[in-house]
Amino acid sequence: MTDLSTTYLGFNLKNPLVASASPLSKNIDKARKLEEAGISAIVMYSLFEEQIIHESLELDHYLTRGTDSFAEAMSYLPDGGTYSMGPEKYLNQVAGLKKALSIPVIGSLNGVSKGGWTRYAKQIQEAGADALELNLYFIPTDPDLTAQELENAQVELVAEVKSAISIPLAVKLSPFVTALPNFARRIVEAGANGLVLFNRFYQPDFDLEELEIVHNLDLSTSADLRLPLRWISILHGKINADFALTSGIHRSKDLLKAMMAGAKVGMIASELLWDGLSPRVVEILGHTQKWMEEHEYTSIKQMQGSMSQKSVKEPAAFERANYMKVLNSFRDRP
Numbered sequence: 143m144t145d146l147s148t149t150y151l152g153f154n155l156k157n158p159l160v161a162s163a164s165p166l167s168k169n170i171d172k173a174r175k176l177e178e179a180g181i182s183a184i185v186m187y188s189l190f191e192e193q194i195i196h197e198s199l200e201l202d203h204y205l206t207r208g209t210d211s212f213a214e215a216m217s218y219l220p221d222g223g224t225y226s227m228g229p230e231k232y233l234n235q236v237a238g239l240k241k242a243l244s245i246p247v248i249g250s251l252n253g254v255s256k257g258g259w260t261r262y263a264k265q266i267q268e269a270g271a272d273a274l275e276l277n278l279y280f281i282p283t284d285p286d287l288t289a290q291e292l293e294n295a296q297v298e299l300v301a302e303v304k305s306a307i308s309i310p311l312a313v314k315l316s317p318f319v320t321a322l323p324n325f326a327r328r329i330v331e332a333g334a335n336g337l338v339l340f341n342r343f344y345q346p347d348f349d350l351e352e353l354e355i356v357h358n359l360d361l362s363t364s365a366d367l368r369l370p371l372r373w374i375s376i377l378h379g380k381i382n383a384d385f386a387l388t389s390g391i392h393r394s395k396d397l398l399k400a401m402m403a404g405a406k407v408g409m410i411a412s413e414l415l416w417d418g419l420s421p422r423v424v425e426i427l428g429h430t431q432k433w434m435e436e437h438e439y440t441s442i443k444q445m446q447g448s449m450s451q452k453s454v455k456e457p458a459a460f461e462r463a464n465y466m467k468v469l470n471s472f473r474d475r476p
């Protein structure tokens with residue numbers, strides 16, 4: 143019998159398919175259906191720093207950022223819809239999911255600065271979450287802000303969150319980091335047990351008629367897998383953390399590739415939102431098992447990292463050579 147089990151953040155999971163942070167975790171029935179279909183753990187949608195601060199109107203924020211700029215920043219936030227759920231409701235949802243499910247429930251915080259809002263890490267733990275994912279979503283727009291300063295701030299934030307909790311911590315990273323392996327190592331040294339690659343950066347568009355910025359969320363395709371696939375292949379064996387691959391898992395082959403790169407789990411969101419919950423989970427897991435049997439793999443653990451760059455002596459030269467090969471592979475149309 144093929145063994146699909148894996149480990150992630152210290153949990154023994156029956157298989158490597160985890161539900162990524164998405165609105166699906168807002169609905170307990172949907173979460174239950176995901177569990178029944180075979181999902182092995184679920185990451186909740188994020189509670190944002192801004193939501194917490196908005197509610198508690200923290201004095202130190204007013205003092206450090208200035209009342210005007212803070213009020214201005216707050217006015218950009220959506221005032222309804224998906225992210226309207228406040229901190230108390232979030233904690234209730236953690237407790238509700240824990241009660242309804244027997245798979246690990248991973249809470250999610252999304253923030254950029256140190257401060258009182260990080261106490262919610264502990265509250266999410268106390269509400270019953272088995273682990274916490276910290277999403278470091280930030281777009282630098284200030285030419286005075288250096289990469290070093292930004293990375294230092296993020297490393298300090300990870301350390302602050304870690305010191306507040308005793309459950310495992312995963313950090314969801316941006317792909318837009320100059321020297322990702324070094325930054326990843328610093329995040330792990332600051333206390334992260336897992337790294338989730340990558341945050342999807344939604345690119346806004348312009349409406350030319352209305353002269354407005356258009357925010358529409360494009361779901362991923364399997365082509366989006368390549369970015370995290372490359373980076374997990376590079377980091378596997380060099381950084382002492384559990385890797386989760388998120389972006390572009392739609393089929394069993396995407397999940398298998400994630401494992402071969404060195405991920406402990408593959409996280410899935412778009413496919414479930416796009417094409418219904420249970421049938422896709424059952425199908426992806428079934429096809430994964432079938433492929434493994436056909437190719438004589440006895441366990442997921444056996445394949446994890448088998449295609450990573452762990453054994454490549456000169457990874458940077460290898461990457462340049464691959465780049466040249468890709469360019470050379472193009473054949474002009476006759």
Ligand SMILES: Cc1cc2nc3c(=O)[nH]c(=O)nc-3n(C[C@H](O)[C@H](O)[C@H](O)COP(=O)(O)O)c2cc1C
Pocket residue numbers: 162163164165186187188189250252277314340341342359361362363366388389390391409410411412413415
């Ligand atoms: C509608 C929607 C809502 C999402 N909400 C969150 C969120 O609250 N926190 C977060 O870290 N990621 C969030 N994500 C990102 C997903 O967790 C995931 O990383 C991303 O969609 C890439 O995975 P996929 O290719 O399987 O969709 C969201 C994605 C979608 C499509």
